């Protein structure tokens with residue numbers, strides 16, 4: 450069987466948001482390719498559209514014109530139901546403020562996306578166990594988020610994002626709320642997920658030093674990519 454490649458293609462993307470009675474364009478003709486297995490960092494001024502790109506790729510926002518295609522699947526051609534299913538299989542989201550359920554343990558938070566799959570309870574338990582091991586939280590399964598440090602909470606957030614084994618991780622300022630040491634540990638974890646597990650990672654960041662773990666960095670300004678750097682030793 451030919452392995453499926455999940456190249457991400459944005460073609461002539463037009464996106465605008467309403468402002469009063471008119472609309473403000475964010476992207477007027479945005480075209481870019483993010484190859485399967487890439488680790489792309491996106492930087493740029495506030496309001497330049499960084500989060501909007503993640504939302505369009507993740508299928509939680511829609512283009513007004515042009516296309517977003519992932520592994521040959523055109524997101525704008527899918528029904529809401531098909532898109533929801535596709536997203537749960539292909540995309541994992543990592544947020545700045547973790548977005549964990551406060552009344553659930555680390556393990557229960559990681560298990561949440563698995564409740565939508567056909568896995569049995571024991572298969573889910575085993576998967577959660579393995580993933581918490583991968584992110585270095587083998588001894589924190591039963592802790593509530595409030596009993597974990599920020600860095601540990603983000604590890605749980607990443608574990609939840611990879612629980613369904615998605616090919617693509619969309620990370621919106623994943624280290625934005627962390628001290629330098631915890632941030633560096635999270636960046637190393639993301640790099641490991643990219644190099645060892647082959648996840649495509651797209652990371653929005655305001656922190657230039659975070660880009661050292663990425664294979665490429667692009668700067669977005671006024672709806673356009675104004676520069677691109679390719680890491681020397683990624």
Ligand SMILES: Nc1ncnc2c1ncn2[C@@H]1O[C@H](COP(=O)(O)OP(=O)(O)OP(=O)(O)O)[C@@H](O)[C@H]1O
Pocket residue numbers: 466467475493494495496497498499500501502
């Ligand atoms: N749902 C929405 N309705 C109206 N305007 C929106 C909406 N989402 C985003 N915008 C506008 O689109 C522009 C781009 O927003 P976006 O959040 O993508 O920027 P960003 O580069 O991620 O910013 P930041 O670095 O501050 O997070 C901003 O001007 C924002 O106000």
